[in-house]
Amino acid sequence: MGKEIMIRDLTFSYGGNGNQLEHISLDIAAGEVIVMTGPSGSGKSSLTRVINGLIPYFYEGELSGEVFVDGKPLKEIPSWERGKIAGNVFQDPRSQFFANEVAGEIAFGCENYGYSHEDIQNHVHRAAADIKIQDILDHSLRSLSYGMRQKVAIASAEAIDPEIYVMDEPSANLDIASTYRFADIIRALKQQGKTIIIAEHRLYYLMDLADRFLCVQKGKIVREFTAQQMKALSNEEIRVLGLRTPDLHQIEQAEIPSAATSEVVLEVKKLNHSFGETIVAKDVNFQCRKGEVVALIGPNGTGKSTIGRILAGLLKEKSGEVVLFGKHCRSKGRLGKVWYIPQDLDSQLFGEDLLDELTTGAEVSPERKKAAEEILEALELMPFVKQHPSTLSGGQKQRLALGVALMHEAPIIILDEPTSGLDGMNMRNVSRMIRKLAKMGRTIIVITHDAECALACCERAIRLENGCITDDFQIRGAEPLLDKIGYDKKEG
Amino acid sequence: MxxxxxxxxxxxxxxxxxxxxxxxxxxxxxxxxxxxxxxxxxxxxxxxxxxxxxxxxxxxxxxxxxxxxxxxxxxxxxxxxxxxxxxxxxxxxxxxxxxxxxxxxxxxPSGKLTASLRKMPIPTRIMLVLIVMLRFAPTVLHEFGEVREAMKIRGFLKSVGNVLRHPMDTLEYAIVPMVFRSLKMADELAASAIVRGIESPYKKESYYVxxxxxxxxxxxxxxxxxxxxxxxx
Amino acid sequence: MEQTVKKKIGVRDIMTIAAMMVINFAIAMVIGTVTLPFPAVYLYGSAGIDAFIGATFYLVAANRINKHGLLFAWATVYGLIQGVMGYMFLVPYFLIVALIAELCMVGKNTYRSAVRNRIGWMVNSIGNFVGCAVPLWWSWDSYQEMAASSGFDANTLNMQFSMVTSPALMLLGIAITAVLAILGTLFGQRLLRKHFQKAGIVG
Structure with a gap:
């Protein structure tokens, strides 16, 4: 059986920088599934970290109040023992793994807790069988898809038989199909009676799983909903709370007039590319017009990012042709004209403050400085201009990356999963900025499996599977798009 | 089976x-x-x-x-x-x-190597650094690639002349995002290792023989x- | 009130060291391959260039962790990796280098002092330079022997040989390494101020 958790008057701050958590009291019953949601930086991650003991042991700061697990104060349990009570799944499937291969990763916890060799093997094989990954035990983790890696993460947590599971944005990097499979695993854990705490922005996959939804804002639990109440929230209420939509079917498509003109700026003809045996693009043909916002959708690992990088001139196509403004353009010539913004922005930012980020790399003339300031103004980044780019939030970084593209006057911009890991408010903000850029005459391709984002800013969708275009359609209403992205119809 | x-x-x-x-x-x-x-x-x-x-x-x-x-x-x-x-x-x-x-x-497999190394007279901390370095090596190479691409898009690597004229700037552009990214990953990995008991004082055996x-x-x-x-x- | 108190090098510090060292090694490897075709540069310059670039990563780790034993761990790991890469018998030598470098950092809060870090890093770099030169003489020996036996012109050979091993040139190499190590810490301090301290990820 799962264990109950009792939190009393919990307050935490990271070294005097204002309170992350303020006087939180919360009771979680054994076997309950709790979802904590709310804007980025609201404190929901901090709350998970208190429960798994990372606060204050790892994330330093001042903590007051008490947490009890099964009536026992958490304080009295040494930090290294806490991992036996709570199993953890984190957001980024690239950085939570310690071993290089699946078996070693699942075994990691058992090894640390002094299990004998036989016990370790038994636990690993049982956990792997539960999650149905027993046939990939000797695979390298790097060769797995993000969906598979999250399964390994769960198996690794399950191997030590914790009664509590703590998950911090586990679906942020998963496509819709993987997310549903992930939900099935959580369902199985729930049936075993485990207590599960999930901090998450995406709610749709948890609607029939969670017992309670807690809405966290500025370190406080401000609202509490049942799944029924959550579903009954109006779009307006969801927007005010800054959440993502619990039921994607209720999303209304943004009613913004298309900024597309009739001028074709990008034309892809018979594009082919492969990595070894794997075909990532097969006779891909499409056109984009000036001011158009196109969503590039399809399951993970089907070549969307590769096509984006080919268009941007970062990869050379094996065969085929890319035509920019009516002229054939080789990969070198596309650099800087087709601007690719990858998902992970930490490797993209070079400046010491926002202004420097836009102007660095060339002489800073008064005109360029003025242009940069105007761009920051347009992207609503002026209040942060003195900050170091790396201190921005995910949504702000995304906007800054758009700003860099504007500064370099790139006519075509490709964004790769710009809204993964963003809360509802930031997602809508980034989407709004994308529309704004389209209105400024930019052509924008958004690689995404985020239906909310696609509906908020894209007018057309191209669906890719195994390197082939399977669909190319104007987005009219949510249903056809959700269907093509793979959103489950049985809900709603 | x-x-x-x-x-x-x-x-x-x-x-x-x-x-x-x-x-x-x-x-x-x-x-x-x-x-x-x-x-x-x-x-x-x-x-x-x-x-x-x-x-x-x-x-x-x-x-x-x-x-x-x-x-x-x-x-x-x-x-x-x-x-x-x-x-x-x-x-x-x-x-x-x-x-x-x-x-x-x-x-x-790194787990196996750890198990073998544990039986050797190397201090745990030094050994951990070595193991984590092995774990990080492919990731860092990947990140290098990403940073290089970003530099290419920005035009920092436009020409050899451009790089040679501003060697220190180029170096800075390469180092800064690498450090930010790696420190973030190091922290996340550390957190993930700690919640799974890496610091526990038990005598450790291995999945591997x-x-x-x-x-x-x-x-x-x-x-x-x-x-x-x-x-x- | 629960508060975080830590003195010894912990898991997070280990990860930081590992991450910084991997980048350092990756860069050192690139430099090694680029300079390898030019033995003189490789011999006298590569340790220095390595020291120059590695300084930034070392400074990030030092300022972030600020605990004793860091430089020792850094130099030891460096030595052990050299050991696995082929210089196994040099491991004790590198341990001594690590010890001396760590001794340069005795005192309170020295890992956040620019000057002390500069000294410690310079000592470590010089140690690496001398250590890496040894195996070169070794491979030179086998060539020399073979060259002599196949009737190579003695004068040419001697000239090439003295280029590699003369004590004056060794001193020059040490000087180059020291200067580059110092320049590296200056460059690293600049980046610290400009980026890492500003962003709040190092102390």
């Missing part, structure tokens, strides 16, 4: 310490032997071992480079050519030998024997 019964890859059957010893033998041979034949024979032995572990391509690649370096060196000394530098060639062939078992070392078995004895005896013979040649 459980996977335990599944056919094991050969590399899973060898102990990490054996490979370390192989590396040590290779070092000794490369630095002590003065005869080409001795050096060559031992290299061939390592080549065979790599092949046996299924690393045909890498083994063959190394061996070909090795042979080319030696043959070229002989030609150079015979005809008194000094371009490319004979020092370079002799370094290639001397250092390639220990690099081959070192490569095998990197191919062992860490036992010197018949295969290990065979490799050790033959390798040490070969090393001694090759040095005496």
């Amino acid at each position: 459980m996977t335990g019964e599944k056919k094991q890859r050969r590399i899973d059957r060898i102990d990490g310490r054996t490979v370390l010893l192989l590396t040590l033998c290779a070092c000794i041979v490369t630095f002590i032997t003065t005869s080409f034949w001795g050096h060559g024979i031992f290299t061939f032995w390592i080549f065979l071992i790599l092949c046996w572990f299924g690393l045909y391509k890498q083994a063959l690649g190394c061996f070909v480079v090795y042979l080319v370096a030696i043959v070229w060196l002989m030609i150079e000394t015979k005809y008194q050519i000094s371009i490319p530098s004979p020092l370079l060639l002799s370094m290639i062939y001397k250092l390639l030998l220990p690099a081959m078992p070192a490569y095998l070392l990197a191919k062992i 860490s036992r010197i078995a018949a295969l290990d004895y065979f490799l050790i005896v033959v390798s040490v024997g070969a090393a001694v013979c090759c040095c005496l040649l």
Whole structure:
């Protein structure tokens, strides 16, 4: 059986920088599934970290109040023992793994807790069988898809038989199909009676799983909903709370007039590319017009990012042709004209403050400085201009990356999963900025499996599977798009 | 059926310490032997071992480079050519030998390597740094690629001239995002390791068997024997 | 009130060191391959260039962790990796280098002092330079022997040989390494101020 958790008057701050958590009291019953949601930086991650003991042991700061697990104060349990009570799944499937291969990763916890060799093997094989990954035990983790890696993460947590599971944005990097499979695993854990705490922005996959939804804002639990109440929230209420939509079917498509003109700026003809045996693009043909916002959708690992990088001139196509403004353009010539913004922005930012980020790399003339300031103004980044780019939030970084593209006057911009890991408010903000850029005459391709984002800013969708275009359609209403992205119809 | 019964890859059957010893033998041979034949024979032995572990391509690649370096060196000394530098060639062939078992070392599952290393007299912290470095190496290479792409898009790498005119700026552009990204990953990995009890004081066993078995004895005896013979040649 | 108190090098510090060292090694490897075809540069310059670039990563780790034993761990790991890469017999030597470098950092809060870090890093770099030169002489020996036996012109050979091993040139190499190590810490301090301290990820 799962264990109950009792939190009393919990307050935490990271070294005097204002309170992350303020006087939180919360009771979680054994076997309950709790979802904590709310804007980025609201404190929901901090709350998970208190429960798994990372606060204050790892994330330093001042903590007051008490947490009890099964009536026992958490304080009295040494930090290294806490991992036996709570199993953890984190957001980024690239950085939570310690071993290089699946078996070693699942075994990691058992090894640390002094299990004998036989016990370790038994636990690993049982956990792997539960999650149905027993046939990939000797695979390298790097060769797995993000969906598979999250399964390994769960198996690794399950191997030590914790009664509590703590998950911090586990679906942020998963496509819709993987997310549903992930939900099935959580369902199985729930049936075993485990207590599960999930901090998450995406709610749709948890609607029939969670017992309670807690809405966290500025370190406080401000609202509490049942799944029924959550579903009954109006779009307006969801927007005010800054959440993502619990039921994607209720999303209304943004009613913004298309900024597309009739001028074709990008034309892809018979594009082919492969990595070894794997075909990532097969006779891909499409056109984009000036001011158009196109969503590039399809399951993970089907070549969307590769096509984006080919268009941007970062990869050379094996065969085929890319035509920019009516002229054939080789990969070198596309650099800087087709601007690719990858998902992970930490490797993209070079400046010491926002202004420097836009102007660095060339002489800073008064005109360029003025242009940069105007761009920051347009992207609503002026209040942060003195900050170091790396201190921005995910949504702000995304906007800054758009700003860099504007500064370099790139006519075509490709964004790769710009809204993964963003809360509802930031997602809508980034989407709004994308529309704004389209209105400024930019052509924008958004690689995404985020239906909310696609509906908020894209007018057309191209669906890719195994390197082939399977669909190319104007987005009219949510249903056809959700269907093509793979959103489950049985809900709603 | 459980996977335990599944056919094991050969590399899973060898102990990490054996490979370390192989590396040590290779070092000794490369630095002590003065005869080409001795050096060559031992290299061939390592080549065979790599092949046996299924690393045909890498083994063959190394061996070909090795042979080319030696043959070229002989030609150079015979005809008194000094371009490319004979020092370079002799370094290639001397250092390639220990690099081959070192490569095998990197191919062992990290959990298994940890288990083997734990039985050696290395302080835990130092050992952890080594293991984590192995874990980070591929990630860092990947990140390098990403940063390079970002620099390309921004036009920082537009031309050789551009880079040479601002070498310090270029270096800064390369280093800064790497550091930010790596520190973030280091923190996340540390958090993930801590919540799974890496700091627990228990005596640790492993998922992998860490036992010197018949295969290990065979490799050790033959390798040490070969090393001694090759040095005496 | 629960508060975080830590003195010894912990898991997070280990990860930081590992991450910084991996980048350092990756860069050192690139430099090694680029300079390898030019033995003189490789011998006298590569350790220095390595020291120059590595300084930034070392400074990030030092300022972030600020605990004793860091430089020792850094130099030891460096030595052990050199050991696995082929210089196994040099491991004790590198341990001594690590010890001396760590001794340069005795005192309170020295890992956040620019001057002390500069000294410690310079000592470590010089140690690495001397250590890496040894195996070169080794491979040179075998060539020399072979060259002499195949009737290579003695004068050419001697000239090449003295280029590699003369004590004066060794001193020059040490000087180059020291200067580059110092320049590296200056560059690193600039990046610290400009980026890492500003962003709040190092102390």
